[in-house]
Every structure is written in C-alpha cells, then in structure tokens.
Amino acid sequence: MSARRVRALWRRVVAEIRRDRPSLALLFVAPILVTGLVTFILREGQTPALNALIVNQAGLPGSAIAGEIASSLRTLGDQATQATDEAAARAAVRDGSATLAIILPADLAASVTRGGAITITVLTSGLDPAGESGQLAVLGKALAAAAGQFSRSQPPVIRHTTVYGVPSSDPIAAFAPAIVGFFVYFFVYILTGVSFLRERTGGTLERLLATPVARGEIVAGYTLGFGLFATLQVALLMTWALGSLRIPALGPLPAFSIGLGIPVAGSPPIAFLVVLLLAVGAVSLGIFLSTFARTELQVLQFIPVVLAPQFLLSGVLFPINSLPAILKPLVAIMPLNYAVDGLRQVFIAGADLSNGALQEDLLVLLGVAAFFAVIASLTIRREIV
Amino acid sequence: MTTVPPPAPGGSPTPAPATIRAQDLVKMFGPIRAVDGISFELAPGRIYGLLGPNGSGKTTLIRLLTGMGRATAGRAEVLGTAMPSRAVLARVGYMTQSDGIYPALTAGENVRFFGELYGVTDATAPEDALAVVDLADRRDAVVATLSGGQRRRLSLACALVHRPPVLFLDEPTVGVDPLLRVQFWSHFRRLADGGVTIVVSSHVMDEADRCDELLFMRSGRVIARGSGRDLRARAGTDDLEQAFLRFSGNVAATR
Ligand SMILES: Nc1ncnc2c1ncn2[C@@H]1O[C@H](COP(=O)(O)OP(=O)(O)O)[C@@H](O)[C@H]1O
Numbered sequence: 001m002s003a004r005r006v007r008a009l010w011r012r013v014v015a016e017i018r019r020d021r022p023s024l025a026l027l028f029v030a031p032i033l034v035t036g037l038v039t040f041i042l043r044e045g046q047t048p049a050l051n052a053l054i055v056n057q058a059g060l061p062g063s064a065i066a067g068e069i070a071s072s073l074r075t076l077g078d079q080a081t082q083a084t085d086e087a088a089a090r091a092a093v094r095d096g097s098a099t100l101a102i103i104l105p106a107d108l109a110a111s112v113t114r115g116g117a118i119t120i121t122v123l124t125s126g127l128d129p130a131g132e133s134g135q136l137a138v139l140g141k142a143l144a145a146a147a148g149q150f151s152r153s154q155p156p157v158i159r160h161t162t163v164y165g166v167p168s169s170d171p172i173a174a175f176a177p178a179i180v181g182f183f184v185y186f187f188v189y190i191l192t193g194v195s196f197l198r199e200r201t202g203g204t205l206e207r208l209l210a211t212p213v214a215r216g217e218i219v220a221g222y223t224l225g226f227g228l229f230a231t232l233q234v235a236l237l238m239t240w241a242l243g244s245l246r247i248p249a250l251g252p253l254p255a256f257s258i259g260l261g262i263p264v265a266g267s268p269p270i271a272f273l274v275v276l277l278l279a280v281g282a283v284s285l286g287i288f289l290s291t292f293a294r295t296e297l298q299v300l301q302f303i304p305v306v307l308a309p310q311f312l313l314s315g316v317l318f319p320i321n322s323l324p325a326i327l328k329p330l331v332a333i334m335p336l337n338y339a340v341d342g343l344r345q346v347f348i349a350g351a352d353l354s355n356g357a358l359q360e361d362l363l364v365l366l367g368v369a370a371f372f373a374v375i376a377s378l379t380i381r382r383e384i385v
Numbered sequence: 386m387t388t389v390p391p392p393a394p395g396g397s398p399t400p401a402p403a404t405i406r407a408q409d410l411v412k413m414f415g416p417i418r419a420v421d422g423i424s425f426e427l428a429p430g431r432i433y434g435l436l437g438p439n440g441s442g443k444t445t446l447i448r449l450l451t452g453m454g455r456a457t458a459g460r461a462e463v464l465g466t467a468m469p470s471r472a473v474l475a476r477v478g479y480m481t482q483s484d485g486i487y488p489a490l491t492a493g494e495n496v497r498f499f500g501e502l503y504g505v506t507d508a509t510a511p512e513d514a515l516a517v518v519d520l521a522d523r524r525d526a527v528v529a530t531l532s533g534g535q536r537r538r539l540s541l542a543c544a545l546v547h548r549p550p551v552l553f554l555d556e557p558t559v560g561v562d563p564l565l566r567v568q569f570w571s572h573f574r575r576l577a578d579g580g581v582t583i584v585v586s587s588h589v590m591d592e593a594d595r596c597d598e599l600l601f602m603r604s605g606r607v608i609a610r611g612s613g614r615d616l617r618a619r620a621g622t623d624d625l626e627q628a629f630l631r632f633s634g635n636v637a638a639t640r
Pocket residue numbers: 385414417418419437438439440441442443444445446
C-alpha cells in the first residue's frame with residue numbers, strides 16, 4: 001500500500017466532486033430540505049378542523065347530549081350541525097360536505113340511566129384512513145370534554161364505521177394506492193431520466209436532431225417506449241397487489257396463494273388507467289430534468305428534491321388535512337397526490353368513470369402529462385451548447 | 386417564367402449556384418470567438434477540406450452550417466434555405482465528431498433507425514450504406530462489440546443512408562485504417578461526381594490532396610482557400626504543413 005498513490009486517489013476524488021457543483025449542492029441541500037420539510041410538517045401540522053353532523057336518534061335525552069357535544073366541538077374550533085337522519089348524514093359525508101357524522105343511538109337514554117358506557121357511532125368516508133384516524137382523535141377529545149356533563153361513570157365508546165369499505169379491516173388497503181403510485185412514478189422517472197441523459201451525453205441526441213425529427217416526435221416516441229414498460233410494470237404490480245391466486249395442495253406441498261390480495265372495491269382497469277397517466281407524466285418529467293443533469297448520478301440526486309417532497313405530501317405518511325396551511329398549495333400541484341386520490345376512489349370507494357372526484361383526478365393527471373410533455377420538448381433543442 | 390442566366394463569356398461553363406453559403410458567421414462562447422466572421426460559398430459536386438488544428442473552430446462551423454448551433458451573428462444557408470431548417474435536414478448528412486450511434490443496438494438497427502428518421506422508404510438503402518463502409522457482414526453485431534474504427538464506419542453509414550446531396554463529415558477518418566481510408570475517399574469522390582457537396586474536416590494534412598479545395602482554419606477564421614496545388618504555390622513551398630504555417634504567420638502578423 002503506497003501512501004502516495006492513496007493520496008493521489010483521494011485528491012482526485014475530492015477534486016472531481018468539488019467541480020461537480022450540482023452534486024455538491026445537492027449533497028448539502030437535499031438532506032436539509034427533506035429533514036426540514038419533515039420537521040416543519042410535524043411541528044406546524046394543524047389539528048384538522050372537523051365539520052361534524054350530529055344525528056340524534058335518542059329523542060329528548062339525546063338532544064341534550066347532542067347539544068353538549070356540539071358546544072364542546074365548537075369550543076375546540078370545529079363545526080357541528082344537526083342532521084335530520086342517518087341517510088342525510090351519510091350523503092353529506094359521501095359528497096364531502098361533512099367530514100364525519102356522529103350518531104346517537106336510540107338506546108342512549110337507557111345506557112345513561114344504567115350508568116354504563118354509552119356507545120356512539122361515528123361515520124367517516126373511509127377514503128383517507130390515516131387522516132380519518134386523526135379526526136377521530138380530535139372527536140375523542142371533544143366527546144371526553146362533553147362526557148362529564150352526561151355520563152358520570154365512563155367515557156363514551158366510539159364505534160367507527162365508514163361509507164366506503166370496512167375500517168381497518170386490512171391496514172395495507174390504506175397504503176396500497178400510494179405505494180403503487182409512487183413506485184411507478186419513481187421507476188419510470190429514473191428509467192427515462194437516465195436514458196435521456198445518455199442520449200444527451202452520448203452524442204446521439206445531436207445526431208437525432210440532425211435528422212428532420214421534430215421535438216414533439218421525440219417526446220412521443222419516448223412516451224410510447226417507456227409507456228410500454230410502465231404498462232407492463234403496472235400490470236404486474238396490480239396483479240401482484242390485488243390478486244390472490246390459490247394454489248391447491250399438491251402432493252407434499254401445502255396449499256398457498258400468490259399475490260397480496262389487497263381488497264379492491266372498484267375495477268382494476270380503471271385503477272390501471274390512473275397509474276398509466278401518472279407514468280406518462282413521469283416520462284416527460286425524466287426528459288425535462290435530464291436537461292439539468294450532467295451525469296447519471298445527478299439524475300438520481302433529483303430524487304430527494306423532486307420525488308421525496310411529493311411522497312411526504314401525498315398523504316401516505318402525514319394526512320393531508322393536517323399539513324401546515326402554507327404547504328396546502330404545494331399539495332394541490334403534486335401529480336402524485338391526484339394519482340393516490342384517484343386510486344383511493346377506485347380501491348376503496350369503488351368509483352367508476354362516472355365519479356366526479358375520479359374524473360377530476362384523471363383530468364389533472366392528463367393535464368400534468370400534457371404540460372410536462374410540452375416542457376420536455378422545449379428542453380430538446382437543436383442548440384445543445 | 387424562369388430566367389436562364391446568360392452564358393458566361395469565353396464559353397466557360399456557368400458556375401453552378403452555391404449549395405452552402407456562409408455570411409459573416411460568428412459564434413461566441415462567452416469571450417471565446419469560436420467562429421470569427423466566416424463567409425464563403427461552396428459549389429455542388431466538390432469536396433471541400435476544412436483544415437486546421439484542434440480548437441480552430443471546424444466543428445463549431447459545421448454545427449452552424451447544419452443548424453445545430455445558433456450563430457451569434459451572420460447567416461448560414463444550405464440548398465438555398467437559411468439554417469436551421471428541418472426540411473433541409475432531410476437532404477443533409479452529418480457525421481458528428483463523436484460517433485453518435487446506439488451502443489446497445491446492432492449495426493443494422495442503427496442504420497435502419499436513422500434511415501427511418503430521414504424518411505428513407507427504400508428498403509435496400511440501409512444495406513447499401515453498410516456495404517459502402519464494408520460492414521455488411523457485421524450487420525447483426527451489437528455496436529458495443531465493434532472496434533473503434535468499425536464504429537466510425539458505422540457512424541458514416543448512418544450519415545449516408547438517405548443519400549443526401551449535402552454531406553458534412555467531421556473528422557471522418559480518425560481511427561480508420563489506411564486501406565479503408567482509400568476506399569472511403571474513392572466513395573466520397575464517386576458521390577461528388579454524382580453532384581454531392583462534401584465538407585470534410587480534418588486536423589491532419591495527409592488527406593488534403595484528395596479534396597478539390599481546402600479551407601485553412603485558424604482561431605475561428607478561414608485564413609486561406611484554394612486547391613492544394615494553388616495554396617502550395619502561393620506559400621512558395623511543397624509542403625502543405627509549411628504552407629499552413631506561412632498563412633497563419635501572415636494572420637498573426639496582420640492582427
Ligand atoms: N460548447 C462549448 N462551450 C464553450 N466553448 C466551446 C464549446 N464548443 C467549442 N468551444 C470552443 O470553441 C473553439 C472551437 O472549438 P471546435 O469548433 O470544437 O474546434 P475544432 O473542431 O476545430 O477542434 C475552442 O476554443 C473550443 O474550446
């Protein structure tokens with residue numbers, strides 16, 4: 001081992017990285033950005049304000065309790081209104097005009113006189129499991145405060161039901177949409193970004209541009225090419241995630257099943273469409289960002305800057321309704337969120353193409369894909385230098 | 386009605402209209418004048434040699450002429466159209482200084498790909514282009530397995546596949562063995578005889594005499610233009626290297 005040679009090597013490594021300004025910047029900026037964002041979300045996150053409907057099925061004694069709950073919620077800054085019956089409340093939760101409904105059961109008065117715990121049914125939509133458990137926690141506080149007024153003995157028991165799906169029957173159901181969306185976005189971006197960078201640095205882009213090809217044709221060709229692999233990836237991932245193929249016992253082999261068997265309420269082809277639109281947008285994003293990269297390493301370094309915030313703000317780790325207010329506009333422009341929401345509509349609510357929320361998600365994803373396709377083709381210039 | 390130019394006096398043939406025209410072309414890279422005011426007209430059916438040391442601006446000039454770079458000032462015209470023009474690119478072949486071919490594809494796939502981009506419909510064109518560069522038997526070899534010289538040849542085939550009337554070749558013979566160079570040049574000559582305008586750049590002088598006309602380049606300027614014989618006579622030397630040095634000495638003196 002020669003100290004001289006080792007020194008020559010380490011000097012070269014340091015000199016190279018020092019001259020790679022973007023890498024150097026990202027080396028320091030990326031961790032600060034990501035940890036800063038997480039800290040900000042956790043510290044400045046808001047307790048989501050509830051818009052609760054109270055359905056009283058317990059007659060006169062119930063209305064006193066309903067009043068207590070409503071005033072306790074208002075003290076905490078939430079809204080509470082009375083609803084005529086459960087069907088009306090359910091409709092309001094479904095169309096999003098109410099966050100949740102509190103249903104006071106008919107046997108409420110009896111429970112109170114017996115001195116036992118009263119059971120209150122809480123109805124949420126079920127589309128955003130992480131967000132809804134935060135809302136239930138808020139409601140729990142309000143109920144505990146109100147409980148002192150009507151039940152000496154025990155705090156009320158909350159029975160959680162949802163408009164869509166069964167609450168927490170399978171914890172993966174909440175995560176599946178985000179995971180499927182994120183993986184596709186991530187891999188399509190890397191694949192396109194790196195191959196387009198090779199095109200730029202390997203001299204073939206200049207060669208391509210010396211032909212009569214139009215920039216839009218290049219973006220379209222790339223989109224179709226990587227779209228094919230994205231399609232295959234999504235198809236495989238969906239089959240694996242949603243499928244549950246039972247393999248019967250065969251001789252000494254016990255029976256087993258292939259696939260995660262994640263329950264899906266809606267139609268897998270529609271979920272597929274959502275993910276495919278996301279992937280098409282990722283192709284153009286890869287082409288666009290490769291303009292700012294000089295090396296493949298730099299393509300990877302955009303991940304913490306461009307993809308990590310999307311993941312953090314997609315509602316997978318932190319419920320969107322509890323994010324700090326100033327991040328909300330950011331949430332509104334992140335394509336991944338629309339894909340996650342669209343997938344939730346399909347997976348959990350069983351939405352089909354006539355569903356307004358799903359239509360909106362699909363439109364936004366289509367718009368984002370078109371926008372980035374234009375941006376990407378503008379970055380492919382004959383003038384490379 | 387088309388106006389026919391009057392016959393030139395003395396019965397000499399009418400000079401054909403220029404296929405390539407540069408007018409006061411300038412390209413700056415920051416403070417560097419990579420191309421520093423170049424004007425010329427190049428006629429069809431001739432082979433022009435751009436000769437000059439590394440960094441003299443040959444590649445930059447070719448990129449301006451093909452519309453791959455935007456001139457800081459001046460005008461580049463090919464086949465009567467100002468560059469950049471996508472329509473004209475269909476009739477221009479450009480062999481870049483780096484190979485610019487896809488390493489994961491086979492030789493045949495590369496030539497066919499560029500043929501399709503150029504709008505070639507003739508199915509035999511890719512085969513013919515491979516045959517010209519003597520790679521027909523390596524058609525199915527993946528580029529990554531080809532030698533440096535073979536890649537250079539493939540790169541040339543990709544520039545020839547659409548049989549363009551204008552051909553820019555940026556250092557085409559680097560890494561190509563002497564025997565094949567002879568073949569290359571006889572093919573270039575055949576193309577020129579068929580009316581193709583060819584611009585070849587080189588930083589070595591040993592192939593200069595195969596060109597009809599030479600343009601000596603230095604520091605972004607054309608310092609002399611003429612046939613090899615003509616330039617030698619003007620410089621008063623038999624050696625082209627010496628001639629180049631004399632001309633660049635003049636430039637240095639007049640600056
Ligand atoms: N993209 C670029 N950025 C900055 N300078 C450049 C660029 N391309 C070429 N140059 C400079 O322009 C000059 C001419 O280069 P080039 O045309 O490549 O010369 P040649 O092909 O004759 O070797 C050189 O000084 C070179 O450093």
